[in-house]
Amino acid sequence: MKANPSPPANVFEFLDESHREIQRQLVQLRGLIEEIETDGLSSAHKPIAQQVLHYFNREARQHHLDEETHIFPALLNSGDPDVVHAARHLTQDHGWLEENWLQIEPALEAAANGNQWFDAAELRHALNVFEALYTDHIILEESLAYPEAKKRLGSLDNTGSGREMARRRALASQGQNNSEIA
Ligand SMILES: [Fe+2]
Ligand SMILES: [Fe+2]
Numbered sequence: 668m669k670a671n672p673s674p675p676a677n678v679f680e681f682l683d684e685s686h687r688e689i690q691r692q693l694v695q696l697r698g699l700i701e702e703i704e705t706d707g708l709s710s711a712h713k714p715i716a717q718q719v720l721h722y723f724n725r726e727a728r729q730h731h732l733d734e735e736t737h738i739f740p741a742l743l744n745s746g747d748p749d750v751v752h753a754a755r756h757l758t759q760d761h762g763w764l765e766e767n768w769l770q771i772e773p774a775l776e777a778a779a780n781g782n783q784w785f786d787a788a789e790l791r792h793a794l795n796v797f798e799a800l801y802t803d804h805i806i807l808e809e810s811l812a813y814p815e816a817k818k819r820l821g822s823l824d825n826t827g828s829g830r831e832m833a834r835r836r837a838l839a840s841q842g843q844n845n846s847e848i849a
Pocket of ligand 2: 686730734805808
């Protein structure tokens with residue numbers, strides 16, 4: 668069993684790292700779909716499809732939930748119309764991202780099970796939409812939402828919610844590693 672990496676000390680580093688991971692998973696997903704489109708599904712694609720499926724079903728959804736629980740409330744209560752608008756926009760994006768993901772998930776699940784009933788070109792089109800929205804979303808979070816939240820939640824790490832978030836994710840990761848071994 669490989670050791671779990673220590674969670675970043677700062678909650679915003681942790682959130683930034685989640686964005687880097689989302690971007691890595693999107694690259695992985697694009698490579699997978701392009702290969703399937705060109706050469707057809709092979710058994711080598713199954714574990715990659717499974718891993719990406721697992722990531723967006725669990726980690727990415729948990730990331731959105733973390734933001735809605737720990738970050739956005741401070742923005743919605745800021746009294747600054749631009750900041751409030753951004754927080755509402757970002758929350759709505761999470762709904763759109765979920766809808767986009769549900770366009771991709773069944774095909775990816777099929778690929779993970781070795782079935783290619785889906786049209787790879789259509790799947791690539793769905794990914795284009797998903798990726799574009801995620802990219803805009805992450806840019807708005809890192810350029811506006813996180814800096815604004817940082818100003819208002821300077822003591823987040825000391826209140827325990829940041830540590831709670833990181834600890835929960837570390838435990839989830841540990842559980843995942845254990846189930847992979849079992
Ligand atoms: Fe978000
Ligand atoms: Fe985010």
